[in-house]
Amino acid sequence: MSDQVTFPPSVVAAMQAQLPAVAEQTVASIVVEVPSYADAFAGQMGRAISNAVQLALGGFLELATTAGGADASRPIGPALEGAYSLGRGEARSGRSMDALLAAYRVGARVSWRHMSDTAVGAGLSVGALARFAELVFAYIDQLSAASVAGHTDELETTGRVRRHHRERLGALLLAGRPLHDLTPAADRAGWLPPRTLTAVLLPEVRARGAVALLDPRTLQLDDDPPGLDPALELSVLLVPDAGEGARVALLRALDGRSAVVGPARPWTAVAGSYARALRALGLGLRATGPAPLDTEQRLPELVLRADEDALADLRAAALAPLDGLTPATREKLAATLRSWLLHHGRREQVAAELFVHPQTVRYRMGQLRDLYGDRLEDPQTVLQLTIALGPEAPAR
Known part of the structure; x- marks a missing residue:
């Protein structure tokens, strides 16, 4: 045919x-x-x-x-x-x-x-x-x-136009722009503002899989987010309404993705959540195992290391009485003093934490009292020592 x-x-x-x-x-x-x-x-x-x-x-x-x-x-x-x-x-x-x-x-x-x-x-x-x-x-x-x-x-x-508008909205949010700039940008993006946003930093290669598990309104920024070194190849996610009880689900979705998670903030103030996550990243804080780094669980370190120079000066002054000791002795006494302060002088608990006999704790505290004298009873000295011997306190 x-x-x-x-x-x-x-x-x-x-x-x-x-x-x-x-x-x-x-x-x-x-x-x-x-x-x-x-x-x-x-x-x-x-x-x-x-x-x-x-x-x-x-x-x-x-x-x-x-x-x-x-x-x-x-x-x-x-x-x-x-x-x-x-x-x-x-x-x-x-x-x-x-x-x-x-x-x-x-x-x-x-x-x-x-x-x-x-x-x-x-x-x-x-x-x-x-x-x-x-x-x-x-x-x-x-x-x-x-x-x-x-x-x-x-x-x-x-889809390209919508992505462009959403990326633009994300950039305005991270820049901390006022509501009268954010509202029209959200309208152009077809994006319904949530109650809160949570900033998340994670490798670009793992961002797509994470977004698929999160609220569809999640904003993603890949092109040179402010304050991030491009060489790190990190994405920023702004996740809606992931505070309070919903945070557990967010952390679970980010498991194994090397993520840093900031706190939930009102959606117009998410720049603060982003700044917190950036700070944790810059300080080199690390999570244990595959879990994401939850900045809400690392607040003492973030506070103590807000001014590294001031913290170093405080440590030097507070721990000066230990300067004349050998490094091994200094380390033992510093660990004992830290535990003593945190456990409010309860000898049995200090001994259990340090895996030593309570008499050993008593002996070491005697040495510390000889070095510090009455200052161990002074609230201001106790405060300084608690800060100085806080998370990741270096041995000198």
């Missing part, structure tokens, strides 16, 4: 005469058989679909009456452009391609039934009829493919 079919002039004339009626019947069938379009034809979308049906049928007749015969592989520009626009319109309306593809199937069936009846009645040979059917459905496949392409392109375009 030839790849082309030639229509006699009488057949062409008969089909052209029936074109308006076939278009009307096609639209009517779509309304009945595709519920999603039941109300669409009353408005602009209805006019677009009606025009597309007539354009498609006209394109088909052009295909069928081309000199030398009809070839379904030959593109028909206007009809395909119309189908492409329909696909984009469906994406803009928020619908999937299901309804439009169903409409194409209905259109193919109705068009084939009426146009084949017309063609046979006008004298089309039975031998050409089978090829005519192939031509109809191949043409519908072309239109369907064009609409799918339009739908995909529109989603990609709107």
Whole structure:
């Protein structure tokens, strides 16, 4: 069988005469058989679909009456452009391609039934009829493919625009911009503000998997977040409403992703959460095992190390009485003094923590009292020693 079919002039004339009626019947069938379009034809979308049906049928007749015969592989520009626009319109309306593809199937069936009846009645040979059917459905496949392409392109375009607006919003949030800047930016991004946001730092390669487990409103910043060294290749996530009881679920979702998690803050004040996470990162704080670093659990270290120079000076002054000791003795007495302060002088608990006999604790505290004298009873000295011997206190 030839790849082309030639229509006699009488057949062409008969089909052209029936074109308006076939278009009307096609639209009517779509309304009945595709519920999603039941109300669409009353408005602009209805006019677009009606025009597309007539354009498609006209394109088909052009295909069928081309000199030398009809070839379904030959593109028909206007009809395909119309189908492409329909696909984009469906994406803009928020619908999937299901309804439009169903409409194409209905259109193919109705068009084939009426146009084949017309063609046979006008004298089309039975031998050409089978090829005519192939031509109809191949043409519908072309239109369907064009609409799918339009739908995909529109989603990609709107997705890029939405991502751009959300990244811009994230940048404004981290910059601590005022509410009158944030509100219109959130509107442009189609983003409903939550009650709180929590800043999370994690490697870029692990961000995509994390986002899939979090609130869909989570904002992600990858392009040079403020204060981050680009060489670290870190992403920033701003996670909605992950405070209080919801924080446990957030930490669980970030397990094994080398994340640093700031505190929950009102959404307009998330810059403070980001600053906390940056501070923990800069101080080199590390979590134990695969769990994320929860800055809420490391507040003493963050406070004590807010001014490293001041802390170093305080330690030097508070621990000066131990300077004349050997390093080993100094380390033992410092550990004993720290435990004594934290346990409020309860010797048995100090001994259990240090794995020594209570008499050893008593002996060491005697040495410390010889070195410090009455200052161990002074509240100000006790405060300074507690800070000096706090988390990660270095042995000198």
